[in-house]
Amino acid sequence: MDGTRRFWSGLAGVGLLAVGAVVVARPLVLVGAGALGAFLLATQYQFVRTVTRLDETVTVEQSVTPDTVSTTDTARLVCEVTLDAPRRETLTVRLRPPAGVRVADPEALSVTLEPGDRTASTVVSVEAPVAGSHTFDPPAATVVDDRIRFRETLSVGAPVTLRARPPALGDLHVGRGGDPIAVGYGEHGATRGGAGLEPAELREYQPGDAANRIAWKATARLDETFVREFEAETDRTVALVVDGRESMAAGAPGRTKADVARALGLAALDSARRAADPLALVLCDEAGVRDALDPAATHDHYERARGRLDQVRAPETGDTSGQSELRGQGHRSTDLARQRAALLADDETRFGRTLRPYVGAVGTHVERVADDPLFAAVRARVARVGGTVRTVLITDDTHRAEVFETAKLARTRTERVTVFLLPSVLYEPGALADPAAAYDRYRSFEEFRRRLDRLAGVSAFEAGPRDRLDAVLDSRPEGRPA
Amino acid sequence: MTTAADRSSSVADRIRERFRSLTVPGVGLSLATPAVLFAVAGPRAAAVGLFGAAIWLLAPVYAFLVAQAGLLAVAPESLAITNLLALQGAVALLLLAELVTERVHAVTVLGFLGLLAVLGGGATAAVTTAVEPWVVAVAVLSGVGVVAYGLHRVELVALGLVPEGP
Numbered sequence: 261m262d263g264t265r266r267f268w269s270g271l272a273g274v275g276l277l278a279v280g281a282v283v284v285a286r287p288l289v290l291v292g293a294g295a296l297g298a299f300l301l302a303t304q305y306q307f308v309r310t311v312t313r314l315d316e317t318v319t320v321e322q323s324v325t326p327d328t329v330s331t332t333d334t335a336r337l338v339c340e341v342t343l344d345a346p347r348r349e350t351l352t353v354r355l356r357p358p359a360g361v362r363v364a365d366p367e368a369l370s371v372t373l374e375p376g377d378r379t380a381s382t383v384v385s386v387e388a389p390v391a392g393s394h395t396f397d398p399p400a401a402t403v404v405d406d407r408i409r410f411r412e413t414l415s416v417g418a419p420v421t422l423r424a425r426p427p428a429l430g431d432l433h434v435g436r437g438g439d440p441i442a443v444g445y446g447e448h449g450a451t452r453g454g455a456g457l458e459p460a461e462l463r464e465y466q467p468g469d470a471a472n473r474i475a476w477k478a479t480a481r482l483d484e485t486f487v488r489e490f491e492a493e494t495d496r497t498v499a500l501v502v503d504g505r506e507s508m509a510a511g512a513p514g515r516t517k518a519d520v521a522r523a524l525g526l527a528a529l530d531s532a533r534r535a536a537d538p539l540a541l542v543l544c545d546e547a548g549v550r551d552a553l554d555p556a557a558t559h560d561h562y563e564r565a566r567g568r569l570d571q572v573r574a575p576e577t578g579d580t581s582g583q584s585e586l587r588g589q590g591h592r593s594t595d596l597a598r599q600r601a602a603l604l605a606d607d608e609t610r611f612g613r614t615l616r617p618y619v620g621a622v623g624t625h626v627e628r629v630a631d632d633p634l635f636a637a638v639r640a641r642v643a644r645v646g647g648t649v650r651t652v653l654i655t656d657d658t659h660r661a662e663v664f665e666t667a668k669l670a671r672t673r674t675e676r677v678t679v680f681l682l683p684s685v686l687y688e689p690g691a692l693a694d695p696a697a698a699y700d701r702y703r704s705f706e707e708f709r710r711r712l713d714r715l716a717g718v719s720a721f722e723a724g725p726r727d728r729l730d731a732v733l734d735s736r737p738e739g740r741p742a
Numbered sequence: 743m744t745t746a747a748d749r750s751s752s753v754a755d756r757i758r759e760r761f762r763s764l765t766v767p768g769v770g771l772s773l774a775t776p777a778v779l780f781a782v783a784g785p786r787a788a789a790v791g792l793f794g795a796a797i798w799l800l801a802p803v804y805a806f807l808v809a810q811a812g813l814l815a816v817a818p819e820s821l822a823i824t825n826l827l828a829l830q831g832a833v834a835l836l837l838l839a840e841l842v843t844e845r846v847h848a849v850t851v852l853g854f855l856g857l858l859a860v861l862g863g864g865a866t867a868a869v870t871t872a873v874e875p876w877v878v879a880v881a882v883l884s885g886v887g888v889v890a891y892g893l894h895r896v897e898l899v900a901l902g903l904v905p906e907g908p
Contacts (some may be wrong), residue, residue, distance in 0.1 A: 261897050270803050274886055277810060278879040287865075287875050288817060290882060291830040292810040294861030296803070297886035299837040302854035304893050306846045312900040348845070406763075407844060414901050 261307065267409040270300045300409075307410040310349060311403055317344050320353055320399055320417035324386070328423040331389050334364070335422055339399055340381040341371055348375045348406040353416070355384065356397040361422070362387040375406055388424035391570040395421045426522055426570060427514060431726035434524070434680070436713070437706055438733050441721060461558055462486045489558045496650065497555045498532040499540045499642040499674065500525055500565075502572060503634055503655035504550060509574035510656075511687035518574040520723055521654045524680050525569045528652045533562045541565045542641045545575065548633045552641050632662040638670050649674035656682040657705050664712060671717045679720040681709055685732065686724035695735030702732045760800060768843030771835050772798045775809070778832035782825065786816040794836055802840035809833045823870050830866075834858060861885055 263271075277293035280286075319342045329335045341353050351373040357363055364385040371382040388394050398415040435441045462478055465485035473487040502525050508517040532539045538555035539562065553565055604612045634655060642651055651670040655663055663679070670677045685691045685701040692698045705722070712720035722729075776791030790812030798805035813829055821829070841851055861882055868878040898904045 261894050271886075271890075273803060273807050275883060277807070278883050282876045282879050284814070285875065286814055286819070287878070288821060288826055288829070289810055289814060290865040290868075290875060290878050291826065291862045292806070292813075292833065293879070294863075294865045294882050294885075295830060295834045295837060295858055296806060297882060298854055298857035298861050299803075299806075299841070301857055301886065301889050301893070302841060302846070302850050303844070304890060305853055306844070306850040308893055308897040308900075309847060309850070311897060412897070412901075414903065 261304075261311070262411045264404075264408050264411060266407065267300065267304075270296065270409070274300065303405075303407070303409055307405050307412075310405065311412050311414070314401070314403065314414070315416070317347070318342070318351065318401065318416060319344075320401065322355065322396065322399055322417050322420050324396065324420050324422045327421065328425060329388065330427045331387075331391050331424045332427050334385045334387050337384045337386050337396065337420075338381065339371060339417075341373060341379065343373065343378045346376045346378050347373070350374055350404045350406075352402045352404075353380075353399045354402070355382070355399050357384075357386060358394050358396060360388065360390045360392075361394050361396075362389065386422070388422055391424050391426045392567060393421050393423050395419050426519065432520060432523065432723065433726040433729050434721055434723045436709070436721060438729060461489050461560065463489060463559060489560075496535075496648045496675075497538045497540060497645055498528065499542070499555075499645055499649050499651045499670075500528050500532075501542045501544065501634070501638060501642060501651065501653045501655075502569070503653075504543055504545045504572060504575060505633065505658075506546060506575055507656055507658035507684070508682075510684060510689075511574070512689065515687075515725060516574040517656050517682045517684075517687050518572055520682055521680075522569055522572040524654050524723060525572065526566065528654075529562065529565055529569060539565055540641070540645055541568060542637050543568060543572065544633045544637045546633060549637045549641060555645055632659065634659065635662050635666045635669065638666050642670060643673040645674075651677045652680070653677065654680045654682075656687075657684055657708060660708050664708075667712055667715060667718050667720075671715060675717070677715075677718045679712055679718060680723045681705070681712070681720055682723055686728045692728060692731055692735075695732075696737060698732050699735050699737065702729075757800065763843060764799070765843050765845070768839045769799075771839035771842055775832050775835045775839075778835065779829065782828040782832060783817065787813070787829070790816055791832065794833065798836050798839065802836060802843075806833060806836050809836060823866060826866060826870075830862060834862070857889070 274293050274297045277289050277296060281289035281293065319340075321338075321340045321342075323338050325336050325338065327335075337355060337357070339353060339355050341351070343351075353371050353373075355369040357369070363369065364387075368382050368384045371380045373380050396419055398417045398419055400413050401416045402411060402413045404411045433440055462475055463486065465474065465487050469487045475486045475488045478486045478488075502521050504518065504521075508521060511517055511519065529539060529541075536557055538557040539553075540555040541551075541553040542549060543551040551568055553561065553568065604616045607613075607616070634653075638651070638653075642649070651674045653663075653667065653670065657663070663681070667677050667679055683702060683705040685698050685705060691701070709720045709722055712718055772795045775795050776788045779791035780788030790809055793812065794805045794809035796805075797808055810833065813833065817829060838851070838854065841854055864885075865878055865882055868881070895904075
């Protein structure tokens with residue numbers, strides 16, 4: 261409770277009377293000091309009485325519509341204040357948006373009920389440019405008594421949460437050789453039933469939950485409604501690996517490889533969630549595993565994974581354009597390197613003698629890529645997941661040798677591997693300036709994708725902007741095979 | 743920037759608001775002040791009461807302070823306890839009239855009367871004995887301060903606004 265200037269003036273009057281009585285030696289006035297003090301205390305008590313009963317008389321409803329938006333869209337934050345009867349105090353309710361939420365009109369965040377008013381409302385447009393959950397604290401209500409002696413601010417109402425999702429990518433193509441895929445990813449005929457479900461963790465009841473999932477004992481014990489999550493006894497785990505290295509930064513703002521990887525990852529998550537498949541998540545960067553979640557199939561786990569995927573961004577990087585093709589061509593398979601080494605082993609010409617030292621130490625590509633982040637991540641996190649596992653690998657074509665060996669490794673440890681390859685030629689700015697060169701790069705990518713796709717148990721798909729892919733395919737020179 | 747016209751308009755609004763809030767019982771109680779003062783101490787005291795009641799129409803706390811100053815002028819130096827109580831009781835009607843005007847809860851009025859008895863009555867008893875006036879002044883101020891702080895803490899606890907301990 262804060263006293264206003266008027267209250268402190270009254271208190272000063274008490275002091276004036278008390279001191280004055282002593283100074284002029286007239287005790288009569290001391291009695292007056294006591295009377296004025298009693299009056300101020302009585303008004304203070306009246307205010308305390310009013311404020312402590314505020315909850316019973318004021319209803320503040322705060323809501324945000326819709327509660328899930330894209331980071332580029334706006335939502336409406338609505339606050340409605342209703343009194344059961346007109347009051348003599350002034351009530352000001354102020355909304356409290358969190359940091360990270362932009363408000364179109366900050367002045368509209370406050371709504372005031374003057375003495376005699378019974379209802380008031382305000383609507384504010386808000387934006388959440390950062391993906392994630394944004395919680396609006398309960399509004400702050402400031403009460404000022406009708407004689408403006410006291411002021412108090414307290415929270416009324418309930419918090420609300422606005423979820424911001426990254427913007428959807430409009431014309432994303434996912435397919436093989438320019439042909440979009442026709443079948444749904446990730447669907448399998450798991451029939452649900454009472455058997456085959458293991459009870460897992462408790463969580464608070466949310467509107468829409470089935471009544472037969474209410475955990476009655478916990479509800480009675482904790483005086484709040486809880487439901488029990490069930491984990492499916494399926495061992496068909498989905499291991500989702502998303503590459504977040506520097507090369508994933510290529511692309512136009514909002515349509516970088518990282519943005520597409522995020523969208524694909526979220527689609528894979530939704531698919532696993534629909535089938536109630538346990539999901540493991542691995543996010544990589546240049547240093548290796550940046551973030552990881554062990555497999556689980558609970559609501560909270562899927563939401564945690566969603567939150568991690570929402571944060572996937574184009575990494576801070578230097579200029580990566582032009583590097584991928586060079587690196588792509590420089591990375592060849594182990595077989596090809598061995599073939600070349602074998603050819604040059606017996607070549608005694610000057611050419612052979614010059615080149616032999618460079619292909620002499622072939623080693624294996626597995627040894628070479630063993631320390632590469634993606635390979636190391638799959639070996640460390642995915643290979644040890646038990647049961648039947650399906651690996652989903654989302655990466656680009658920059659590190660082809662590593663991707664190839666990683667897919668092979670994943671296939672040896674998991675049931676199936678699905679690779680979503682993002683062709684750099686469809687993302688790098690300026691890559692389409694030379695249509696012939698762009699087509700050659702796309703052909704090179706397609707050859708690599710087919711090599712991957714030919715691996716037993718591996719399906720490899722391309723993913724990229726439809727318009728750029730069409731531009732590349734349209735620029736196919738006459739007489740060149742597709 | 744607030745202009746003189748804005749300020750005078752604001753004052754006029756406040757005066758209008760004040761007059762709109764007056765009630766018959768409140769005005770009646772305020773007019774009882776000069777009547778009681780006349781009965782206790784004659785016409786000069788009644789004039790003080792009338793002046794105080796007039797100011798009460800606009801500013802009740804200032805009216806009480808002005809009435810106290812008036813009492814100092816018209817009341818004799820030494821007073822019998824009953825006269826002292828009667829004079830201060832009459833002036834305290836101005837404060838009671840304000841509580842009635844504000845339509846406070848009955849418990850609040852009872853609380854005022856109780857505190858009046860304790861603080862005012864205690865001060866009366868003290869000054870009519872051998873206690874030094876400054877001691878009584880300190881006791882009155884301390885008593886007001888302690889009760890005010892206590893009400894503040896009660897409010898914080900009731901609203902759950904007490905900060906967490908270390």
